[in-house]
Amino acid sequence: MLKIVSAVIGRDLKLAMRRQADIVSALFFFIIVVSLFPLGIGPEPDLLRKLAPGVLWVAALLATMLSLPRLFADDHRDGTLEQLALAPHPLGLVVTGKVIAHWLVSGLPLALIAPVLGIQFDLSADALLVLTGAILLGTPALSGIGAIGAALTLGLRGGGVLLSLLVLPLYIPVLIFGAGAVDATVTGLGGEGHLSLLAAITFASVGFAPWATAAALKIALE
Amino acid sequence: MLEADNLECVRGERRLFAGLNFKLEGGELLYLQGRNGAGKTSLLRMLIGLLPPEAGEIRWRGMAIDKLADEFRADLCYLGHLNAIKEELTPLENLLAAARLADEILSEDDAIDALEQVGLAGREDLACKYLSQGQKRRVALARLVTEKRPLWILDEPFVALDVAAVDWLAGIISGHLQRGGLAVMTTHQLVNIPAGQVRELRIGG
Amino acid sequence: MKDRFNLYRFASPATFYPLAGTLIPYFAAISVIFGLAGLYLGMLVAPTDFQQGEGYRIIFIHVPASWMSMFIYLVMAFWAAIGLAFNTRLSGMMAQALAPTGALMAFLSLWTGALWGKPMWGAWWVWDARLTSELILLFLYIGYMALTAAIDDARRADKAGGLLLLVGVVNVPIIYFSVKWWNTLHQGSSVNLTKSSMAETMLWGMLLMAMCFWMYSIAVALMRVRTIMLERERNTDWVKAELGGQVAGGKK
Amino acid sequence: MIHWNSFADFLAMGGYGFYVWGSFGATALIMAIEPIMVARNRKTTITRLQRQMRAETRAENRNTAE
Known part of the structure; x- marks a missing residue:
């Protein structure tokens, strides 16, 4: 069971390394969107501190969305998706591997760069720590839920826009608790409650989403 | 059967x-x-x-x-009209990755042998995007040799x-x-x- | 064995199409009767609410519309589950026929909610858990319709749409509670819906209106499903017979 | 039993007329338009399918005549 998951992760990471432009462009998108906000709303530190959690999280959602359409599309186009579906394992495990690989190349870099961007918003050290933790905890859920949308819109015209329409509403709980954790830390209430709810959502969606995704992929492959 | x-x-x-x-x-x-x-x-x-x-x-x-x-x-071994190979990977990597995903035990030597059989000797380390259509097809066919x-x-x-x-x-x-x-x-x-x-x-x- | 047979017979479009055709006028008539009775009680007889004045009368359509918007989504998810489990043709058509009505109900709920909120709370919109969830529900309806419209193959559309409905039905409560929790932390904007004890006529008026909306939704959905059936099954004999006698000569 | 003293009172809704009638108006509009749209859609679908069917029948007749 672990073998197939790690085989898929290994393959996808190797592919991602051969095509670094994709990772880098999603990351730059995140950095640029976040950096535009202070220019748009003015440099008052109090205001920036208040807006930082929301801005960083919304930008993280959008950056994740950017890489989602290609999650299955490339494999679908060259026929490897069929072969993955024919592997002698439940397709859900294969998808789990792909989701983890997607998180490693799209979610993890966001978490690593987020504290640097948090400094632009004058966040305290505590808040930066919670921000990093929240993005680390929350982005796997984004990859998992996003995979369902990516599989449902596989091979459709205008799939990218449709994908955001389907997936963004489902991201709301992650956004609320992710931003809420940082916000609570900024206002001194403590973000532990938010973080544990975020962990629960991630746990549930990473466990459940691959199987829904596998069902959607089977429909797309018919 | x-x-x-x-x-x-x-x-x-x-x-x-x-x-x-x-x-x-x-x-x-x-x-x-x-x-x-x-x-x-x-x-x-x-x-x-x-x-x-x-x-x-x-x-x-x-x-x-x-x-x-x-x-x-x-x-089951299935070959569709799509080759199911990754353009960014070399023929050797493609074959090894396919075997891992299909739960086959395939040593690097056996994989190189198979590629030699399909006439791709010397091209094992060239990314598949540089291969011709027929050569890509041969990479796909190599799976018939490696998968039992x-x-x-x-x-x-x-x-x-x-x-x-x-x-x-x-x-x-x-x-x-x-x-x-x-x-x-x-x-x-x-x-x-x-x-x-x-x-x-x-x-x- | 016999039960199975009957179930499939009922679920076959050829049987359902004429059945739906005969039922539509009844549902429409019942809807009008309930509507008139509800409007009479709600708009003419029911007394003024001592807290909200006459403005409260919006609830006679706001509450039924909200109920229906949620109920229709549940019914669609139910059909989706049946369709995915038993691979019946009818279920996907039913889900697709219900979606536009559900979306309109969600829209009405938001529209009337805004018109109620302005005089009562002084704002057209507040980020309250109910309003936000209703908005998300509208997005889910639109997403479902966009997805099924984007897929050319009807069966694949049914299955993909069904899966989306099931994912959505799991998520709506999570979204509701997350917004609610978020709202209790951000005190300022939270709204207290103090439910004054309703006069009996008010309650009856609301229930009658809810029945009216319910019957209306069934009638419209049945009308829509009949069109979808003709479209989907256009190569079958029963549709050809339905569309006119001129097939007789052309049949192989 | 009627709660209102005059029709003007009824229209004014105790000062909430705009909100109440805005809600009821929108609902009435939607509930009137939706069935009409569905019925019209049904009519166009039927004529389109009938046209298609006639075309197919003609094509088949031509084939058998040849």
């Missing part, structure tokens, strides 16, 4: 075929024939379990394939191959049949397969 019982196929709103039966034993090859759009590829996709039939059942070793699931897929599966389902395997490669593939298929394997394939060019019992099935009238 492979049995199709009263299969019916509907694509979109068209009924492509109905009441289709066949039975294939070890050492037998089934040629699927029919004009374009008759449902050859659809039938192959049913046989590999990706397309659920509208009616009827497919059995492998006497058991329905959707019940067998993983066990059936572990006996009893059931081969091949969709137009001879397309984009030169004469030498066609002969090589015909030899490989007859070797597979001699070992007691089964094969189902569609093809437009009738190729002489030296060994094994060849049967034909025409679908869509």
Whole structure:
């Protein structure tokens, strides 16, 4: 069971390394969107501190969305998706591997760069720590839920826009608790409650989403 | 061993075929024939379990394939008209990755041997995007050498191959049949397969 | 065996189509009757609410519309589950026929909610858990319709749409509670819906209106499903017979 | 039993007329338009399908005549 998951992760990471432009462009998108906000709303530190959690999280959602359409599309186009579906394992495990690989190349870099961007918003050290933790905890859920949308819109015209329409509403709980954790830390209430709810959502969606995704992929492959 | 019982196929709103039966034993090859759009590829996709039939059942070793699931897929090697190779990876990496995903144990030496057999010696370390169409097809075909599966389902395997490669593939298929394997394939060019019992099935009238 | 047979017979479009045709006028008539009775009680007889004045009368359509928007989504998810489990043709058509009505109900709920909120809370919109979830529900309806419209193959559309409905039905409560929790932390904007004890006529008026909306939704969905059936099954004999006698000569 | 003293009172809704009638108006509009749209859609679908069917019948007749 672990073998197939790690085989898929290994393959996808190797592919991602051969095509670094994709990772880098999603990351730059995140950095640029976040950096535009202070220019748009003015440099008052109090205001920036208040807006930082929301801005960083919304930008993280959008950056994740950017890489989602290609999650299955490339494999679908060259026929490897069929072969993955024919592997002698439940397709859900294969998808789990792909989701983890997607998180490693799209979610993890966001978490690593987020504290640097948090400094632009004058966040305290505590808040930066919670921000990093929240993005680390929350982005796997984004990859998992996003995979369902990516599989449902596989091979459709205008799939990218449709994908955001389907997936963004489902991201709301992650956004609320992710931003809420940082916000609570900024206002001194403590973000532990938010973080544990975020962990629960991630746990549930990473466990459940691959199987829904596998069902959607089977429909797309018919 | 492979049995199709009263299969019916509907694509979109068209009924492509109905009441289709066949039975294939070890050492037998089934040629699927029919004009374009008759449902050859659809039938192959049913046989590999990706397309659920509208009616009827497919059995492998006497058991329905959707019940067998993983066990059936572990006996199956499918080559579609897409090559299922990654352009960014080298032929060697492609072969090794495919084997890992298919749960096959494949050493690097064996993989290089297989690539030599399909005529790709010296190109093992060149990313597949630099290969020609025919060479990419050969990378895909190398899986027939590396994966030891009893059931081969091949969709137009001879397309984009030169004469030498066609002969090589015909030899490989007859070797597979001699070992007691089964094969189902569609093809437009009738190729002489030296060994094994060849049967034909025409679908869509 | 016999039960199975009957179930499939009922679920076959050829049987359902004429049945739906005969039922539509009844549902429409019942809807009008309930509507008139509800409007009479709600708009003419029911007394003024001592807290909200006459403005409260919006609830006679706001509450039924909200109920229906949620109920229709549940019914669609139910059909989706049936369709995915038993691969019946009818279920996907039913889900697709219900979706536009559900979306309109969600829209009405938001529209009337805004018109109620302005005089009562002084704002057209607040980020309250109910309002936000209702908005998300509208997005889910639109997403479902966009997805099924984007897929050319009707069966694939049914299955993909069904899966989306099931994912959505799991998520709506999570979204509701997350917004609610978020709202209790951000005190300022939270709204207290103090439910004054309702007069009996008010309650009856609301229930009658809810029945009216319910019957209306059934009637419209049945009308829509009949069109979808004709479209989807246009190559079958029963549709050809339905569309006119001129087939007789052309049949092979 | 009627709660209102005059029709003007009824229209004014105790000062909430705009909100109440805005809600009821929108609902009435939607509930009137939706069935009409569905019925019209049904009519166009039927005529389109009938046209298609006639075309197919003609094509088949031509084939058998040849």
